[in-house]
Amino acid sequence: MKGRGExxxxxxxxxxxxxxxxxxxxxLNEEGEVVNEAAMPNLSDEQLQELMRxxxxxxxxxxxxxxxNRQGRLGxxxxxxxxxxxxxxxxxALEKQDWILPGYRDIPQIVFHGVxxxxxxxxxxxxxxxxxxxxxxxxxxxxxxxGAQIIQAAGVALGxxxxxxxxxxxxxxxxxGASQGDxxxxxxxxGAFAAPAIFVVQNNRFAISTPVEKQSAxxxxxxxxxAAGIHGVQVDGMDVLAVYAATLEARERGLRGDGPxxxxxxxxxxxxxxxxxxDPTRYRTSDLDDEWEKKDPLVRFRKFLEKKSLxxxxxxxxxxxxxxxxxxxxxxxxxxxxxxxVTDLIGFxxxxxxxxxxxxxxxxxxxxxx
Amino acid sequence: xxxxxxxxxxxxxxxxxxxxxxxxxLFGEDVGKNGGVFRATxxxxxxxxxxxxxxxxxxESGIGGLAIGLGLTGFRPIMEVQFFGFVFEVFDSxxxxxxxxxxxxxxxxxxxxxxxxxFGGGVKTPELHADSLEGLMAQTPGVKVVIPATPYxxxxxxxxxxxxxxxVVFLEHMKLYRSFRGEVPEGEYTIELGKADVKREGKDISIxxxxxxxxxxxxxxxxxxxxxxxxxxxxxxxxxxxxxDTILASxxxxxxxxxxxxxxxxxGIAANVVAEITERAILSLEAPVLxxxxxxxxxxxxxxxxxxxxxxxxxxxxAKKVINF
Numbered sequence: 001m002k003g004r005g006e007x008x009x010x011x012x013x014x015x016x017x018x019x020x021x022x023x024x025x026x027x028l029n030e031e032g033e034v035v036n037e038a039a040m041p042n043l044s045d046e047q048l049q050e051l052m053r054x055x056x057x058x059x060x061x062x063x064x065x066x067x068x069n070r071q072g073r074l075g076x077x078x079x080x081x082x083x084x085x086x087x088x089x090x091x092x093a094l095e096k097q098d099w100i101l102p103g104y105r106d107i108p109q110i111v112f113h114g115v116x117x118x119x120x121x122x123x124x125x126x127x128x129x130x131x132x133x134x135x136x137x138x139x140x141x142x143x144x145x146x147g148a149q150i151i152q153a154a155g156v157a158l159g160x161x162x163x164x165x166x167x168x169x170x171x172x173x174x175x176x177g178a179s180q181g182d183x184x185x186x187x188x189x190x191g192a193f194a195a196p197a198i199f200v201v202q203n204n205r206f207a208i209s210t211p212v213e214k215q216s217a218x219x220x221x222x223x224x225x226x227a228a229g230i231h232g233v234q235v236d237g238m239d240v241l242a243v244y245a246a247t248l249e250a251r252e253r254g255l256r257g258d259g260p261x262x263x264x265x266x267x268x269x270x271x272x273x274x275x276x277x278x279d280p281t282r283y284r285t286s287d288l289d290d291e292w293e294k295k296d297p298l299v300r301f302r303k304f305l306e307k308k309s310l311x312x313x314x315x316x317x318x319x320x321x322x323x324x325x326x327x328x329x330x331x332x333x334x335x336x337x338x339x340x341x342v343t344d345l346i347g348f349x350x351x352x353x354x355x356x357x358x359x360x361x362x363x364x365x366x367x368x369x370x
Numbered sequence: 371x372x373x374x375x376x377x378x379x380x381x382x383x384x385x386x387x388x389x390x391x392x393x394x395x396l397f398g399e400d401v402g403k404n405g406g407v408f409r410a411t412x413x414x415x416x417x418x419x420x421x422x423x424x425x426x427x428x429x430e431s432g433i434g435g436l437a438i439g440l441g442l443t444g445f446r447p448i449m450e451v452q453f454f455g456f457v458f459e460v461f462d463s464x465x466x467x468x469x470x471x472x473x474x475x476x477x478x479x480x481x482x483x484x485x486x487x488x489f490g491g492g493v494k495t496p497e498l499h500a501d502s503l504e505g506l507m508a509q510t511p512g513v514k515v516v517i518p519a520t521p522y523x524x525x526x527x528x529x530x531x532x533x534x535x536x537x538v539v540f541l542e543h544m545k546l547y548r549s550f551r552g553e554v555p556e557g558e559y560t561i562e563l564g565k566a567d568v569k570r571e572g573k574d575i576s577i578x579x580x581x582x583x584x585x586x587x588x589x590x591x592x593x594x595x596x597x598x599x600x601x602x603x604x605x606x607x608x609x610x611x612x613x614x615d616t617i618l619a620s621x622x623x624x625x626x627x628x629x630x631x632x633x634x635x636x637x638g639i640a641a642n643v644v645a646e647i648t649e650r651a652i653l654s655l656e657a658p659v660l661x662x663x664x665x666x667x668x669x670x671x672x673x674x675x676x677x678x679x680x681x682x683x684x685x686x687x688x689a690k691k692v693i694n695f
Contacts, residue, residue, distance in 0.1 A: 099442075132476035140442070141474055145462055151432050152467070155439015162421065163443060182462075185432035192427050348473040349512060351480065351535045354564055354611035 022220040024266060025246055026236040030295055032303025041245040045310055051092055051240055052305055053319050055084040055298050058108045060323035061117075062271070065124075069275040073331060075125045078105040079271030082238075085297030086202050086265040087172075088112065089243030093251055094170060099156045100139040101149040101171035105202075109172070110139040117330035122337055128344060129337055138167075146177045150186030150199060157195035157260065168254045170198040170247070176207025178221045187228040187262055196254030198247060199262045202237060208273045209283035225262035237265025238295040241304075268292035341368050374554040377547040379521035380410050380486075383528035384448065386558050388418050394532065395440060396423045398433060398450030398486075407452060408488060408547055430456050434463025437483045438471070446482045448532060454489035454541060455498030457506070468537040469512030483537045484528070490543035490582055491632060491679045494672040500544065501669045502581075502633035507539045508610035508642070514538045514563055515610040519584035521552040523607055526561030534563060543582045566613035568620070572602035575689050576620040578643055579630035580606040583662075583680065587630050590685035599693060609639050617643065618651055625656045626692050630685055635663035657695035662688045 027036045034040060043051070062081045068074040080087060083105070091109040094100070102110050107120050114137035123130025123142065131141040143149040153171035160167050177183055178201050190197040201221045205212050218224060225232025231253060235246045243265055250261035270293065272278040305311035342364040346357050353361060374382065388394050396411060402425040405412035415423040426433050430451055437447040451457055457464070468481035491500040507515045516531055516538055518524035524542070531538035569584060570591050577587045584605045591601040602620050606612055621627050627647060631638035640661045647659050662680050670678035 128473075128476040131474050132478050140479070145466055148435065148462060148467055151435020151463065152439045152442075153435075154432065155436040156442055157439070158436065159440045159443025159445055162440075162445070165443075169439070182431055182435065185427075185429045186435060189427060189429070189432045189436060345473070348477050350472065354514070355614060356611050 018223055018226065019219045022222045022232065022234045024234050024236050025242050026239050027241040027245060028239045028300050028304055030300050032300045032307065034304075039242070039245055041241060041248060043244070045308075047092075048305060048308075049310055049315070051088065051244070052301055052311055054088045054092075054112060055240065055301065056316055056319045057323045058084050058088060059298060060320050061108070061327060064324065064327045066271065066275060068331060074121060076104075077124055077275045078273065079269055079275070080105060080108055082268040082270040082292065082296070083202055083204060084108070085240035085243050085301070086200070086237035086267040089240035090170065090198075090200050090247040090263070090265070092244050093247035095167065097138060097165065097167045098251075099153075099160065099167065099169040101153045101156065101169060102139065102142050103146065103149055103172050103174065103177070104142045104144050105174070106172045107142060110142070113137060113139050115139060117326055118333040121331055121334040125334065127337055127340060128348060146173060147180030147182030147186070149173065150177075150180075151182045151189065152186075153197050153199065154186045154189040154193070154195055157190055157197035157254070158193045161193075161195055166255060168196040168198055168251050170200065172200045172202060174207060175201065175203040175205065175212040175221060176210065176215055177201070178224060179215045184224070184227060187225065187230060187260065190260035191228040191230040194257060194259040197260040198250045198254065199260060200247070201262065201264045202267050203264050204267050204269045206269070206273070206280075206284065208278060211283075220264060222262060222264035228260075228262070230260050230262060231258075232262040232264070234264045234266065237267030238297045238300070240297055240301050268295070343368060371553045371555050373551040374521045375548045375551055376518070376521045376524045376542070377408060377410055379525040379552075379554045380528055380542060381412060381414070382554065383525040383532070384411065384414060385417070387529060387532045388414060388422060390558070391446060392422075393444060394422070394446045394448065396448045396450075397426050397436065399428055399452050400425060401450050406450070408544070410486070410542075411450075430459035431463060434460040434467070437485075438463060438468050438481055441468070441471075441481045441483055442479060446532065448484045448486060451485060451487040453495075453499040454487040454503055455501045457487065457503055461506075464507070464513065464537065464539070465510045469510050472536065473512060480535055481537045482535045484531045484534075485537065485539045486528075486542065487539070488542045488544045488547070490545050491669065491675050492545040492582065494675060495544070496672070498669075502631070502638060504539075504541055504609055505633060505637040505639055508639045512537065513610070514608060515541065516563060516608050517541045517543070517581045518607060519543070519546060519581060519605050521554050523561060523567065523605070525554055526559050527563065527607060529558055530560045530563050533560070538563065541581070545582050546585075561607070564608045564611050564613055566616040567605045567607055568602060568616065569605045570601065570603040572600035572624065574600045574624055574626065575692060576602045576604060576617070576624045576627040577630055577685065577689065578604045578606065578617055578620075578627060580609055581632055583630045583632050586680070586682045587685055590682040590689065593682065593686050594689055599689065601689060612639070612643060612646065614646055614650065617647065621647055621651050622654045625654050627655075627659045628662060628685070628688050628692055629659060630662040630680065632680060633663060634666045635661060636666045638663060657692045660688050660692055
């Protein structure tokens with residue numbers, strides 16, 4: 001069967017020339033071999049191990065979260081297995097003071113930036129403590145409105161620039177999100193203000209059931225950067241070193257005053273869209289799943305590290321056990337969170353309560369004290 | 371004290387605040403060098419520089435996102451939406467994002483944003499410039515909505531709005547921008563948000579209103595006075611939250627009330643005022659509380675404004691209906 005594009009469109013030279021500017025950037029192939037030595041990032045052995053540790057940890061966390069969700073011990077959850085390199089490789093290039101504006105799937109990034117697992121679980125359950133970000137941890141709550149984080153990131157980045165903080169703002173959306181108006185507005189604003197923002201589009205090929213081909217006739221999402229007049233790059237999102245290197249470069253570009261960067265990571269989610277009843281077998285073939293499982297970011301990075309004698313089964317098992325233990329502790333802590341009261345919710349609305357809420361506060365205080 | 375138009379009072383409020391706090395930023399479409407399409411920001415970029423007062427690309431949603439992001443990094447944004455009919459483009463940023471910032475972060479973050487925007491009929495603007503959409507905002511938990519009717523109120527309320535640490539939608543009626551001058555003190559002063567103002571005292575009926583309808587109501591009150599009916603005119607000034615105490619004190623005195631708005635009857639906030647009075651003061655009422663509002667159609671084509679917009683005659687008529695109930 002021919003693709004939609006092939007059937008209806010003859011490619012113009014201009015279009016081909018544009019597309020050729022956005023070849024996939026890769027450092028490690030599926031066998032864990034370095035295919036682009038020149039682009040190899042300067043990471044110490046310990047840093048390489050830490051990257052692997054985080055990816056394994058996240059894979060286990062994802063498995064446990066799915067299981068806890070099925071037991072009814074977690075609420076809203078968007079699986080991340082397959083996207084570890086894209087999420088954690090990009091996060092690893094950040095500094096502590098950088099700002100993260102995550103989408104709803106981007107919990108691993110904010111957890112490794114300083115949000116606790118317990119809070120991540122409370123956010124999943126729908127508890128206000130899940131949004132109370134710890135002091136000094138510059139992250140926003142996961143954004144549910146797809147695209148809103150992009151325009152807000154432009155604002156945060158401009159703020160950071162104006163305050164001379166030498167930091168950047170990074171934000172994430174998916175392939176479907178790149179069709180939103182706020183996506184274009186956000187990258188365009190950041191470009192017009194030369195703001196130090198990094199826009200990461202994690203292209204996992206599906207927005208719920210809609211394949212990326214139905215989002216746009218554009219061959220890459222990275223080329224959408226052209227519309228904003230900013231730098232764009234397409235990266236193998238299953239290659240943690242390539243994602244890291246691309247993000248680091250984007251960060252430096254932002255700090256130099258050369259404006260924002262759009263990074264498209266080609267990745268895949270092995271699980272469903274969310275745990276709220278989505279069934280990927282309705283829209284995905286097992287062939288496609290198999291093809292992407294061969295690209296598993298953990299497999300290739302494990303091979304790479306093993307060849308350098310930086311990783312062993314024992315080390316991996318240690319991470320697995322640590323993750324399981326942390327999750328057990330975190331979910332227990334989350335269970336101990338106080339039950340939410342209406343008076344709590346009223347209290348978070350304004351700095352000073354207006355008259356209607358003052359009245360309602362009294363009303364609910366009386367109810368709650370019964 | 372200086373005599374100022376409402377728009378001069380608005381410019382003055384922003385100048386006072388820009389001078390007071392260097393974290394205040396003012397931005398929007400054509401607010402910089404051009405001084406705004408109504409000259410509301412005239413001279414401010416020249417005085418405070420391009421880093422404080424600046425133009426943005428033409429995208430309301432992006433402007434809202436910019437305000438949220440700048441707010442998170444320690445700035446106090448005053449963003450302008452060129453005409454409030456364009457609010458639909460930035461509805462998510464206002465109603466779903468900044469309005470919820472404090473709540474969804476459990477008090478960790480907030481959005482100290484002032485959204486300035488002109489609206490209002492009577493000046494024959496093209497489509498979607500004059501629509502009264504304050505009702506949409508008043509239904510949004512997390513934002514306050516302020517609508518001044520005089521130069522004095524505009525300055526004091528805008529300074530309060532800018533200093534408020536939660537988002538405030540500040541709607542400026544285009545017909546009131548330059549239609550008259552009023553006394554405006556120099557320097558800073560504030561008017562508490564959420565407080566109504568009795569613009570005319572009376573004992574026979576309460577006319578509760580806001581925006582351009584304050585002036586139509588005052589004119590109606592003069593007409594009614596000729597017939598021996600003394601109307602009390604209450605200018606809400608803040609339409610969310612509304613000042614229930616002032617409304618009740620008046621209604622309990624006059625025992626009769628009408629609510630007057632420029633918006634369509636199914637829109638605006640008149641229904642809310644009626645509901646509050648009914649819940650809290652029904653035993654004081656000698657007659658039902660009636661509303662003066664526009665017909666439930668789309669805002670009129672420019673040359674139909676005269677027959678569509680509510681005016682003082684409708685107010686007089688409705689007030690008499692309540693008096694003679």
